[in-house]
Amino acid sequence: SRSRFLTTLEKINENFKRIYQTLFKGGSAEIKLLDETDILNSGVEIKVKLPGKKLQNLQLLSGGEKALSSLAFIFSMFLYKPSPICVLDEVDAPLDEANIENLMVLINEMKTNTQFLIVTHNPKTLEVADTIYGVTMIEPGVSSIYSIDVSEKDKKIV
Amino acid sequence: SRSRFLTTLEKINENFKRIYQTLFKGGSAEIKLLDETDILNSGVEIKVKLPGKKLQNLQLLSGGEKALSSLAFIFSMFLYKPSPICVLDEVDAPLDEANIENLMVLINEMKTNTQFLIVTHNPKTLEVADTIYGVTMIEPGVSSIYSIDVSEKDKKIV
Amino acid sequence: PYLKKIDIFGFKSFPSRIEIFFKKGANLIIGPNGSGKSNVLDALIWGIGETKISSLRGGKTEDIIFSGNRKKKPLAAAEVSLIFDNEGEEVRLFRKAYRDGESVFRVNSKRARLKDIVEELYKLGIGDRKYFFIEQGMIGNIITMGHLEKRILIEEAA
Amino acid sequence: PYLKKIDIFGFKSFPSRIEIFFKKGANLIIGPNGSGKSNVLDALIWGIGETKISSLRGGKTEDIIFSGNRKKKPLAAAEVSLIFDNEGEEVRLFRKAYRDGESVFRVNSKRARLKDIVEELYKLGIGDRKYFFIEQGMIGNIITMGHLEKRILIEEAA
Numbered sequence: 001s002r003s004r005f006l007t008t009l010e011k012i013n014e015n016f017k018r019i020y021q022t023l024f025k026g027g028s029a030e031i032k033l034l035d036e037t038d039i040l041n042s043g044v045e046i047k048v049k050l051p052g053k054k055l056q057n058l059q060l061l062s063g064g065e066k067a068l069s070s071l072a073f074i075f076s077m078f079l080y081k082p083s084p085i086c087v088l089d090e091v092d093a094p095l096d097e098a099n100i101e102n103l104m105v106l107i108n109e110m111k112t113n114t115q116f117l118i119v120t121h122n123p124k125t126l127e128v129a130d131t132i133y134g135v136t137m138i139e140p141g142v143s144s145i146y147s148i149d150v151s152e153k154d155k156k157i158v
Numbered sequence: 159s160r161s162r163f164l165t166t167l168e169k170i171n172e173n174f175k176r177i178y179q180t181l182f183k184g185g186s187a188e189i190k191l192l193d194e195t196d197i198l199n200s201g202v203e204i205k206v207k208l209p210g211k212k213l214q215n216l217q218l219l220s221g222g223e224k225a226l227s228s229l230a231f232i233f234s235m236f237l238y239k240p241s242p243i244c245v246l247d248e249v250d251a252p253l254d255e256a257n258i259e260n261l262m263v264l265i266n267e268m269k270t271n272t273q274f275l276i277v278t279h280n281p282k283t284l285e286v287a288d289t290i291y292g293v294t295m296i297e298p299g300v301s302s303i304y305s306i307d308v309s310e311k312d313k314k315i316v
Numbered sequence: 317p318y319l320k321k322i323d324i325f326g327f328k329s330f331p332s333r334i335e336i337f338f339k340k341g342a343n344l345i346i347g348p349n350g351s352g353k354s355n356v357l358d359a360l361i362w363g364i365g366e367t368k369i370s371s372l373r374g375g376k377t378e379d380i381i382f383s384g385n386r387k388k389k390p391l392a393a394a395e396v397s398l399i400f401d402n403e404g405e406e407v408r409l410f411r412k413a414y415r416d417g418e419s420v421f422r423v424n425s426k427r428a429r430l431k432d433i434v435e436e437l438y439k440l441g442i443g444d445r446k447y448f449f450i451e452q453g454m455i456g457n458i459i460t461m462g463h464l465e466k467r468i469l470i471e472e473a474a
Numbered sequence: 475p476y477l478k479k480i481d482i483f484g485f486k487s488f489p490s491r492i493e494i495f496f497k498k499g500a501n502l503i504i505g506p507n508g509s510g511k512s513n514v515l516d517a518l519i520w521g522i523g524e525t526k527i528s529s530l531r532g533g534k535t536e537d538i539i540f541s542g543n544r545k546k547k548p549l550a551a552a553e554v555s556l557i558f559d560n561e562g563e564e565v566r567l568f569r570k571a572y573r574d575g576e577s578v579f580r581v582n583s584k585r586a587r588l589k590d591i592v593e594e595l596y597k598l599g600i601g602d603r604k605y606f607f608i609e610q611g612m613i614g615n616i617i618t619m620g621h622l623e624k625r626i627l628i629e630e631a632a
């Protein structure tokens with residue numbers, strides 16, 4: 001129904017604003033109806049303002065800014081309807097070191113209630129690990145798995 | 159004309175086979191007509207066999223394998239009709255250290271005849287640099303550029 | 317609740333039975349390109365009932381069954397078990413598929429249908445994977461999806 | 475030939491004139507997310523005559539002109555100069571655009587049209603950018619494009 005959608009939108013928007021602050025350390029962001037007069041059919045738009053920059057078209061964001069904004073959007077819906085598990089496959093690939101750190105702050109917060117499965121090639125992302133698994137193909141075409149002690153995490157080249 | 163297309167396809171296929179060997183250190187690859195009986199209209203397919211693995215559907219390749227195969231394909235056409243300049247924007251993002259090294263071997267070979275502009279976040283990719291430029295936003299929203307001495311390349315966190 | 321263990325046998329690059337024990341918190345998976353990291357995540361997604369083969373990067377149903385390598389023949393079937401711990405009580409979900417495409421499901425070792433799997437997941441709080449799973453390479457595209465697509469995402473979360 | 479220098483003024487995140495001197499060989503560009511690395515490449519692509527604004531990650535023509543920040547007002551125009559060295563002889567390409575969308579071109583300081591720019595580039599051996607430029611985020615998609623698309627790529631290279 002209409003009012004249910006609006007309440008959901010509002011809650012998700014609140015999550016989005018908060019998560020955006022954590023990930024971008026400033027700026028502002030908002031999820032809102034494109035056409036407030038037509039609640040039943042209106043699309044939803046996302047407006048972001050990066051710290052120190054002007055409000056702009058999402059297309060002009062950089063690769064890393066798009067990735068981080070996408071994460072904020074997904075997590076804002078995730079927190080509205082939390083699942084016990086969250087799976088991220090190399091979401092850190094476009095991010096620089098500083099933004100990986102910001103993402104790790106958020107994941108550290110969320111991991112008390114959510115189990116994460118995270119695939120990465122970036123040593124910086126390993127810092128958030130509680131367990132680490134290595135996957136390898138000793139025999140070509142056949143995957144095998146081995147456990148890595150978390151204390152080794154800074155030695156591991158990925 | 160027909161014969162021109164076939165000669166081009168054959169030359170590009172030869173480049174592709176050679177580049178594939180450099181990037182994947184083995185395996186085999188081929189660019190061929192989908193339907194040999196209809197040269198004028200047939201599509202072109204790419205078949206790859208990764209070292210030690212069976213021939214397979216391109217969709218099943220991993221993120222890094224797809225990226226490296228794509229690079230082999232682009233470079234096979236590039237070498238057929240070389241341009242004085244080649245521009246790569248974070249093509250190393252899905253690659254692990256070993257594959258970045260293989261890519262750098264290829265770029266080192268090609269850079270005697272081709273000028274490269276390469277954007278990266280990966281320190282490993284810096285090893286191929288002849289010059290390094292840093293881009294930063296001291297004033298938010300305003301890009302400024304500074305030159306980095308190549309001897310500093312192993313100290314630079316990207 | 318959390319995912320305690322995943323058992324993979326005959327699925328993609330896992331020709332022999334492999335058990336992976338996960339912990340609460342952040343489980344990191346690392347390894348070279350093409351070693352099988354995303355395949356582990358595919359096994360999880362398939363195990364919770366994914367029906368679209370393209371979401372598992374396959375073309376035809378049998379693409380998820382081990383297709384052989386130099387030494388090993390293709391297998392006839394793929395099976396995945398997911399063991400969730402729900403406040404101390406174990407919930408076991410099992411899925412097996414043969415080359416002809418039919419899947420067999422089990423919930424706690426009793427024969428079941430896909431609908432029973434979905435119901436168990438609902439009890440665990442696991443819904444549509446678009447809210448908890450970010451596929452490799454997709455992170456930059458989410459924020460720039462269309463206005464109506466964004467609305468549907470929020471509507472379905474409601 | 476190679477690209478000796480790029481001059482950017484008023485284009486995207488460059489409100490004041492910036493000169494970047496490139497060398498032969500590999501020129502690496504590093505820096506934080508959103509700092510302006512891809513914008514430098516966009517300036518190059520625009521300077522060689524790109525007409526599709528979406529290929530420059532823009533929506534409307536004026537998206538490429540500096541839109542202002544906290545301290546600076548939006549500018550009225552964007553201009554880029556590309557200086558190529560062709561066996562010791564300099565070739566200067568210049569492009570300027572105002573907010574209403576019209577572009578002014580110059581070749582070696584003489585007024586020119588887009589067609590003259592393309593001709594100069596042809597003499598330098600610079601053709602369609604799809605053979606020498608890999609945009610950010612696109613590297614994984616090239617190998618999985620359709621059979622006919624691949625054919626067209628090879629046909630146009632012929």
Ligand SMILES: Nc1ncnc2c1ncn2[C@@H]1O[C@H](COP(=O)(O)OP(=O)(O)OP(=O)(O)O)[C@@H](O)[C@H]1O
Pocket residue numbers: 135141208211218219220221222223252327328329330347348349350351352353354355356378379380381382383384452
């Ligand atoms: N049905 C199958 N049978 C055998 N091997 C398969 C099958 N399906 C996929 N594979 C193998 O799995 C490999 C891809 O694995 P995966 O996508 O998990 O790699 P990854 O570890 O995620 O790598 P990356 O870091 O590059 O993303 C392919 O190279 C392919 O050989």
Ligand SMILES: Nc1ncnc2c1ncn2[C@@H]1O[C@H](COP(=O)(O)OP(=O)(O)OP(=O)(O)O)[C@@H](O)[C@H]1O
Pocket residue numbers: 050053056060061062063064065094293299485486487505506507508509510511512513514536537538539540541542610
């Ligand atoms: N017309 C414009 N006016 C002012 N700033 C602009 C304009 N167009 C783009 N920008 C700015 O450029 C930034 C993006 O820069 P760019 O895409 O070059 O980043 P990048 O260094 O490539 O980052 P990444 O590593 O994340 O890919 C945006 O944040 C935006 O603020």
Ligand SMILES: [Mg+2]
Pocket residue numbers: 089220221222353354355452
């Ligand atoms: Mg992967």
Ligand SMILES: [Mg+2]
Pocket residue numbers: 062063064511512513610
């Ligand atoms: Mg960029």
